[in-house]
Amino acid sequence: MxxxxxxxxxxxxxxxxxxxxxxxxxxxxxxxxxxxxxxxxxxxxxxxxxxxxxxxxxxxxxxxxxxxxxxxxxxxxxxxxxxxxxxxxxxxxxxxxxxxxxxxxxxxxxxxxxxxxxxxxxxxxxxxxNTFQLGGYTFDAQTNTLTHNGNQSKLTTKESELLKLLCQNKNQSVSRSFALKLIWGDDSYFNARSMDVYITKLRKHLKDDTSIQIMNMHGEGFKLIV
CATH class of the missing domain: 3.40.50.2300 (Response regulator)
Known part of the structure; x- marks a missing residue:
C-alpha cells in the first residue's frame, strides 16, 4: 500500500x-x-x-x-x-x-x-x-447488461436474476424449485411456466456463442454449460 x-x-x-x-x-x-x-x-x-x-x-x-x-x-x-x-x-x-x-x-x-x-x-x-465472463459474453448483474463483441443488451430484472443464479452455479445443475422460490417467491405451476419462458429468452440472448448452453436436466432443473 x-x-x-x-x-x-x-x-x-x-x-x-x-x-x-x-x-x-x-x-x-x-x-x-x-x-x-x-x-x-x-x-x-x-x-x-x-x-x-x-x-x-x-x-x-x-x-x-x-x-x-x-x-x-x-x-x-x-x-x-x-x-x-x-x-x-x-x-x-x-x-x-x-x-x-x-x-x-x-x-x-x-x-x-x-x-x-x-x-x-x-x-x-x-x-x-456481480460480473461474469461467459465465453465471449460479459454479464454484469449489477446493471443487468450482457455484452458481446461490443454490443450491449439490456436484460429484464427476472432475466438478470435467473442468469446470475445460473452463473453462480456454472456447469452445475440448478433445481427448478429452488430457482422458483428464490426469484419468483414460490414454485407454483404458473411461475414454473413463466420461468421456462425466461430460460428461452436467455438462450436467445446467448445464441451467438455456441460454447454456451442452458440445458434442461430432466427431473432436476437447468444447467448452464460453458
Missing part, C-alpha cells in the same frame, strides 16, 4: 511517516499542500492520502479538491486541530473519507485506515461478484 502524507509539522510528519512505514505502508511525506499535489501528480498510484488541513501555501481542503480532479476514488483522511462542525462538513464536501482531530493516537489512525480499506475491498468484491 502506498500512502501520501501531507503534514507541515515536521516532528509529527516524521513520526507518522516512520510509523506507517513500519506498519508496511510505503509513505511519502510532503511538507505543504503545494508539495502534496506535486507528489500526487508526479508519483501517482497512491492507495490513500492523509492531509493536514491547516498548511502553508495550500490548505488541505484545496489539496483534496485538486486530488479529486485527478482521482475520484483514492481515499482521503483529514488531520486537523480544528474540531468545528463546519470544518468537518467542509471536509466531507470536498471528498474526505474520514476526519481525525488532533491530538490522536497513531493506532487510531491505523485502525481508521484499515476500516476504509476494508470498505473498499468489500465494494470491489461485490463488483467482482
Amino acid at each position: 502506498k500512502v501520501l502524507l501531507t503534514e507541515d509539522d515536521p516532528n509529527l510528519g516524521m513520526l507518522l511517516q516512520e510509523y506507517l512505514n513500519a506498519k508496511g505502508y510505503e509513505t511519502d511525506l510532503a511538507r505543504n499542500g503545494e508539495e502534496g499535489i506535486k507528489f500526487f501528480i508526479e508519483n501517482g498510484n497512491y492507495d490513500m492520502c492523509i492531509c493536514d488541513v491547516m498548511m502553508p501555501k495550500k490548505d488541505g481542503f484545496s489539496l483534496a479538491k485538486e486530488i479529486r480532479m485527478k482521482d475520484k476514488e483514492v481515499p482521503i483522511i483529514f488531520l486537523t486541530a480544528k474540531s468545528m462542525k463546519e470544518d468537518t462538513i467542509q471536509g466531507f464536501k470536498v471528498g474526505a473519507d474520514d476526519y481525525i482531530t488532533k491530538p490522536f493516537s497513531m493506532e487510531e489512525l491505523l485502525m481508521r485506515m484499515k476500516a476504509i480499506f476494508r470498505r473498499m475491498h468489500k465494494q470491489e468484491a461485490e463488483t467482482q461478484a
Whole structure:
C-alpha cells in the first residue's frame, strides 16, 4: 500500500511517516499542500492520502479538491486541530473519507485506515461478484447488461436474476424449485411456466456463442454449460 502524507509539522510528519512505514505502508511525506499535489501528480498510484488541513501555501481542503480532479476514488483522511462542525462538513464536501482531530493516537489512525480499506475491498468484491465472463459474453448483474463483441443488451430484472443464479452455479445443475422460490417467491405451476419462458429468452440472448448452453436436466432443473 502506498500512502501520501501531507503534514507541515515536521516532528509529527516524521513520526507518522516512520510509523506507517513500519506498519508496511510505503509513505511519502510532503511538507505543504503545494508539495502534496506535486507528489500526487508526479508519483501517482497512491492507495490513500492523509492531509493536514491547516498548511502553508495550500490548505488541505484545496489539496483534496485538486486530488479529486485527478482521482475520484483514492481515499482521503483529514488531520486537523480544528474540531468545528463546519470544518468537518467542509471536509466531507470536498471528498474526505474520514476526519481525525488532533491530538490522536497513531493506532487510531491505523485502525481508521484499515476500516476504509476494508470498505473498499468489500465494494470491489461485490463488483467482482456481480460480473461474469461467459465465453465471449460479459454479464454484469449489477446493471443487468450482457455484452458481446461490443454490443450491449439490456436484460429484464427476472432475466438478470435467473442468469446470475445460473452463473453462480456454472456447469452445475440448478433445481427448478429452488430457482422458483428464490426469484419468483414460490414454485407454483404458473411461475414454473413463466420461468421456462425466461430460460428461452436467455438462450436467445446467448445464441451467438455456441460454447454456451442452458440445458434442461430432466427431473432436476437447468444447467448452464460453458
